[in-house]
Amino acid sequence: MKRWTQSFWDWIEERTGISRVVRGLLTEYYVPANLNVWYTMGSILLVCFVIQIITGILLLVYYVPQTSKAFESVKFITSTVPFGWFIRRMHAMTANLFVFVLFLHMLSTLFMGSYKKPREVQWITGLLLFALVLVEALSGYLLPWSQLSYWATTVATNSVGSIPLIGEKLVVWLRGTPKVSQYTLGRFFAMHVSFIPFTILVVIGIHLLFMRLTGISAPPGTDKSKVPKVPFYPHMVMKDLASIFVFLAVLMLLIFHYPQFAFPHDALIPANPLETPLHIKPEWYFLANYQTLKLVPNEFLGILVQLLAGLFLFFLPFIDRSPERRPLKRPLFTTLATLGVLAYIALAIWGHFS
Amino acid sequence: MTRRGFLQKLIGVITGLSGLGFLGTVIGYLAPRREKGGRKILLSGDGSPIPAEKLKEVPYLVGLGIDGEPTIVVRYEGEMRAFSAVCTHLGCLVKWLPNKGEFFCPCHAGRFDANGVNIAGPPPSPLRRYRVYVTKDGLLGLEEIPT
Amino acid sequence: MMKRILWLALVWVIALPLWSEVKNTCVECHQQAEEEELRVPVEQWKTSIHYKGGISCSDCHGGDPKQEDEDLAMSEETGFVGVPEDTEIPDFCGKCHSAVRDNYMQSAHAEALLADEDGPTCVTCHTAHEQQRASLDLINEDLCGTCHDYDQALRLKEAMRAMEGDLISMEARVEALFSEGLDVESEQRALFAVRNRTHRLTHVLDIDRILLELGSVRADLMKLDSRVTEQENIVRNRKRVGTILIVFFLLAAVLARMYYHSLKEEYLKTHGGGGSEEPPTQSS
Numbered sequence: 001m002k003r004w005t006q007s008f009w010d011w012i013e014e015r016t017g018i019s020r021v022v023r024g025l026l027t028e029y030y031v032p033a034n035l036n037v038w039y040t041m042g043s044i045l046l047v048c049f050v051i052q053i054i055t056g057i058l059l060l061v062y063y064v065p066q067t068s069k070a071f072e073s074v075k076f077i078t079s080t081v082p083f084g085w086f087i088r089r090m091h092a093m094t095a096n097l098f099v100f101v102l103f104l105h106m107l108s109t110l111f112m113g114s115y116k117k118p119r120e121v122q123w124i125t126g127l128l129l130f131a132l133v134l135v136e137a138l139s140g141y142l143l144p145w146s147q148l149s150y151w152a153t154t155v156a157t158n159s160v161g162s163i164p165l166i167g168e169k170l171v172v173w174l175r176g177t178p179k180v181s182q183y184t185l186g187r188f189f190a191m192h193v194s195f196i197p198f199t200i201l202v203v204i205g206i207h208l209l210f211m212r213l214t215g216i217s218a219p220p221g222t223d224k225s226k227v228p229k230v231p232f233y234p235h236m237v238m239k240d241l242a243s244i245f246v247f248l249a250v251l252m253l254l255i256f257h258y259p260q261f262a263f264p265h266d267a268l269i270p271a272n273p274l275e276t277p278l279h280i281k282p283e284w285y286f287l288a289n290y291q292t293l294k295l296v297p298n299e300f301l302g303i304l305v306q307l308l309a310g311l312f313l314f315f316l317p318f319i320d321r322s323p324e325r326r327p328l329k330r331p332l333f334t335t336l337a338t339l340g341v342l343a344y345i346a347l348a349i350w351g352h353f354s
Numbered sequence: 355m356t357r358r359g360f361l362q363k364l365i366g367v368i369t370g371l372s373g374l375g376f377l378g379t380v381i382g383y384l385a386p387r388r389e390k391g392g393r394k395i396l397l398s399g400d401g402s403p404i405p406a407e408k409l410k411e412v413p414y415l416v417g418l419g420i421d422g423e424p425t426i427v428v429r430y431e432g433e434m435r436a437f438s439a440v441c442t443h444l445g446c447l448v449k450w451l452p453n454k455g456e457f458f459c460p461c462h463a464g465r466f467d468a469n470g471v472n473i474a475g476p477p478p479s480p481l482r483r484y485r486v487y488v489t490k491d492g493l494l495g496l497e498e499i500p501t
Numbered sequence: 502m503m504k505r506i507l508w509l510a511l512v513w514v515i516a517l518p519l520w521s522e523v524k525n526t527c528v529e530c531h532q533q534a535e536e537e538e539l540r541v542p543v544e545q546w547k548t549s550i551h552y553k554g555g556i557s558c559s560d561c562h563g564g565d566p567k568q569e570d571e572d573l574a575m576s577e578e579t580g581f582v583g584v585p586e587d588t589e590i591p592d593f594c595g596k597c598h599s600a601v602r603d604n605y606m607q608s609a610h611a612e613a614l615l616a617d618e619d620g621p622t623c624v625t626c627h628t629a630h631e632q633q634r635a636s637l638d639l640i641n642e643d644l645c646g647t648c649h650d651y652d653q654a655l656r657l658k659e660a661m662r663a664m665e666g667d668l669i670s671m672e673a674r675v676e677a678l679f680s681e682g683l684d685v686e687s688e689q690r691a692l693f694a695v696r697n698r699t700h701r702l703t704h705v706l707d708i709d710r711i712l713l714e715l716g717s718v719r720a721d722l723m724k725l726d727s728r729v730t731e732q733e734n735i736v737r738n739r740k741r742v743g744t745i746l747i748v749f750f751l752l753a754a755v756l757a758r759m760y761y762h763s764l765k766e767e768y769l770k771t772h773g774g775g776g777s778e779e780p781p782t783q784s785s
Contacts, residue, residue: 033765058383079684082382089682230768238761241365245754248372249747256743263682358767361760368753 026233032218033228038108040243041101047244048098055091065189067182070145071270092262093254095137099285102130110337113325114217120317125207132200139192150271151280154180162299220325288344291351396494406488414450419496430468436486437470443477525566526574527558545630590622604704637662657708668696678732691725
């Protein structure tokens with residue numbers, strides 16, 4: 001067995017010199033030995049993406065994107081197909097954790113100042129990935145065609161309508177019809193299983209490519225040229241693996257013990273376009289936006305505020321240009337960022353209880 | 355073995371087990387389903403039962419039989435006979451030639467006699483035979499013949 | 502049954518806003534009536550479940566609450582009945598509570614009523630205008646003891662109470678399974694049937710018959726119980742597997758962490774600290 005794999009490897013090596021590439025990527029790629037746990041978030045996110053692709057393809061095997069059959073087909077998956085409930089819960093729970101770990105990844109980048117020169121492209125592609133994952137989450141939400149799906153999508157697409165002049169047209173365009181319908185399901189389905197995932201894949205590629213080209217940052221306050229280095233494989237991979245296992249433990253906790261987190265009561269009854277459920281709230285990661293929209297008297301103003309916040313984050317590396325990365329040495333930024341995060345959390349909690 | 359060597363092996367085993375466990379789940383998830391069992395009546399393509407009367411109008415009937423198997427029922431020498439319509443060569447469905455009293459497969463011209471025995475062409479084995487009877491509702495009942 | 506409830510609900514939903522907007526001459530006049538016996542029903546009605554549900558005078562008594570004129574409002578053409586005879590009461594209430602009426606008509610109470618026009622009617626227990634949401638507490642010594650021995654009524658009450666408790670706990674169990682995402686449609690249907698059969702029994706008031714029927718209802722409930730228990734075991738087993746997996750992954754995380762540290766220590770010992778080993782491509 002060993003001999004066979006060895007000779008196969010040799011056969012490839014002789015033609016391509018692949019071992020040089022592998023060494024460059026893994027064993028002779030050196031990273032600072034003092035990388036902290038926040039540097040492992042990226043690997044967790046990659047695992048999330050892979051899980052979503054695999055479970056997503058598996059769900060596609062039995063799912064039917066047709067309003068009269070979608071809910072039944074999902075119910076078939078969860079109650080008849082062996083392990084179907086597990087695959088579906090895994091897909092939904094990973095989606096939630098995906099967004100959560102993205103928050104952590106971005107916040108650590110923010111506080112450690114890793115978005116600064118020369119890593120602006122990672123920051124911008126990262127923000128783009130965040131937006132794409134949110135769109136992916138939103139579009140996937142409609143597919144089971146449950147009460148929750150239907151009304152969450154109705155509300156979410158409706159909020160676009162407050163944009164002046166084109167808003168109303170845009171809503172219809174997003175939905176494919178004036179009301180959420182089969183046409184909406186069709187375009188959301190195509191978006192969810194094909195367009196967005198492929199785009200995410202490409203952007204991940206750019207994100208990682210630039211990370212390798214600029215090299216990974218050392219934790220703030222340490223001089224990268226002076227800290228000891230360890231090879232990426234096996235050292236950093238093991239560190240990543242430890243975090244990934246913790247992530248999997250949390251995922252299992254949600255899947256097995258708190259299914260209601262992703263599937264509240266309204267997610268378990270089929271969509272009824274003639275009856276709005278009593279407490280219709282967006283997912284936790286949209287709660288802050290939802291509350292902002294409710295607080296700002298003019299809906300368009302609410303959207304504008306959020307758009308400006310997004311744009312500010314987007315151009316952050318070009319606004320904040322000092323090379324200093326230590327949080328305590330840039331008190332203004334750290335204070336503002338902390339307040340921003342607290343405000344976001346407060347809005348989300350407010351949104352949850354309002 | 356050193357402590358580190360042991361740890362390395364352990365991590366390998368754990369990662370492998372996680373992967374295998376997930377793979378097992380996926381295989382279970384994709385496991386093929388049997389057609390609903392216990393359905394022992396000849397059905398038409400849309401799932402409605404075929405009345406036995408129909409066999410008086412046409413020389414043979416093809417429908418879905420036990421476990422969804424395409425089944426051919428013919429009237430031959432005053433009795434009804436039922437066979438799997440699936441040619442034992444490459445799976446095309448056979449037709450009944452009432453004048454010759456033979457089954458004929460249109461794909462590669464395989465032929466079977468009225469007992470389902472392969473008599474010409476490439477088919478390697480006989481057609482599977484079923485016991486057929488008219489139920490009290492006037493439908494065509496099928497039963498497996500134990501081999 | 503279900504259909505009737507839905508109809509009632511629909512009528513209720515439509516009637517509520519109409520009723521609250523349109524002025525009601527029955528209430529207006531009776532409220533200001535000089536005779537106390539004409540005033541009291543309105544005051545009592547305002548404390549009743551009928552008032553909360555938007556059921557007004559004319560829904561039971563007929564008449565036309567939109568007419569200003571007293572005679573027109575209570576004319577014969579509007580089907581007005583001021584005070585129904587005792588024997589008319591079952592049909593009077595049964596206009597809406599028809600299933601209950603049917604059950605009552607099979608009871609000893611109805612028998613007594615029809616025999617000498619002196620048996621207890623709906624209002625004997627539920628009052629004429631102060632009806633509250635019915636509960637088993639209506640069966641009590643004061644009320645039943647007015648006419649007969651309480652023993653039999655108490656037995657009936659206990660039997661019904663046990664059943665009611667079992668129904669409520671079964672409902673909670675089925676709901677819990679539903680929220681776990683299990684397909685419990687057939688269980689929900691079975692539960693609805695059992696509950697329906699139980700509630701229909703209330704007014705028959707024949708202890709032997711109720712006990713007999715409750716026995717068969719309970720048999721159905723036991724069948725349902727075993728199915729629900731089966732599903733609950735599935736949920737419990739899943740959670741067990743989940744816990745094992747959580748422990749497994751946490752353990753794996755600890756081991757990977759240990760392995761990482763031992764690797765790093767070893768490497769830094771043999772290759773020395775400092776950045777001297779830095780490959781040429783790495784710089785920042």
